[in-house]
Amino acid sequence: MIDLKSLVRTIPDFPKPGIEFRDISTLLADGEGFAVAVTAMVELARPLNVDRIIAIDARGFLFGAPVAVALGAGIIPARKKGKLPGATLGVDYALEYGTDRLELHVGAVLPGHRALIIDDLIATGGTAMACVSLLREAGAEVAGAIFAIDLPDLGGANRMREAGVNVSSLMAFAGH
Known part of the structure; x- marks a missing residue:
C-alpha cells in the first residue's frame, strides 16, 4: 500500500512565513500514487450515487x-x-485578505442533480463553502465533498459538516 502522505511535498514558509504549503505536484507526478488517490476518491464517492462532479478551480x-x-x-x-x-451563477466569498468570486455556468447544475464537490485541499473552507452555496442556490443536492488533503487545524471540513455536508479526505496534515 502506498503512503500517500509521503508523496506530498511540504514547502515551509510559502507563500509567507509560518505557512507549511502542502504541494500535491509530487503526488500527481507519481503515476501509481495518483492512481491510488483517484481510486480512493472513487470508492468514497460511489455510495453517494452522484450525477455531477463539481471540480473546484484549478x-x-x-x-x-x-x-x-x-x-x-x-x-x-x-x-x-x-x-x-456565457451566463454564470456566482457567489462572492471572503479570503484572508479580501474577497474572491466562484462561478458555475447557468444550467450546468439543476434541481434534482446530486452533486459531489472535489478539490485537492480544504483549509478554511471558504472556497468549498462558496461552492456549496452555489449548488444549493441552483437547487442541486450537495451529496458530499471529497478532498485529497484536509488541514483540520484550519477548520474548513468541520465548517462544511456544520452546514450539513458529508466531508471526506484521503489524508490530513496538522498545522497551517
Missing part, C-alpha cells in the same frame, strides 16, 4: 475528471470570476 479539475469518468458522472468546473464564457 487543482480540483485534476482529481475531479478521473473520478467523474469512473462514476459515469458529468463534470462541472467551478471557476474563479471571469473564466467561464
Whole structure:
C-alpha cells in the first residue's frame, strides 16, 4: 500500500512565513500514487450515487475528471470570476485578505442533480463553502465533498459538516 502522505511535498514558509504549503505536484507526478488517490476518491464517492462532479478551480479539475469518468458522472468546473464564457451563477466569498468570486455556468447544475464537490485541499473552507452555496442556490443536492488533503487545524471540513455536508479526505496534515 502506498503512503500517500509521503508523496506530498511540504514547502515551509510559502507563500509567507509560518505557512507549511502542502504541494500535491509530487503526488500527481507519481503515476501509481495518483492512481491510488483517484481510486480512493472513487470508492468514497460511489455510495453517494452522484450525477455531477463539481471540480473546484484549478487543482480540483485534476482529481475531479478521473473520478467523474469512473462514476459515469458529468463534470462541472467551478471557476474563479471571469473564466467561464456565457451566463454564470456566482457567489462572492471572503479570503484572508479580501474577497474572491466562484462561478458555475447557468444550467450546468439543476434541481434534482446530486452533486459531489472535489478539490485537492480544504483549509478554511471558504472556497468549498462558496461552492456549496452555489449548488444549493441552483437547487442541486450537495451529496458530499471529497478532498485529497484536509488541514483540520484550519477548520474548513468541520465548517462544511456544520452546514450539513458529508466531508471526506484521503489524508490530513496538522498545522497551517
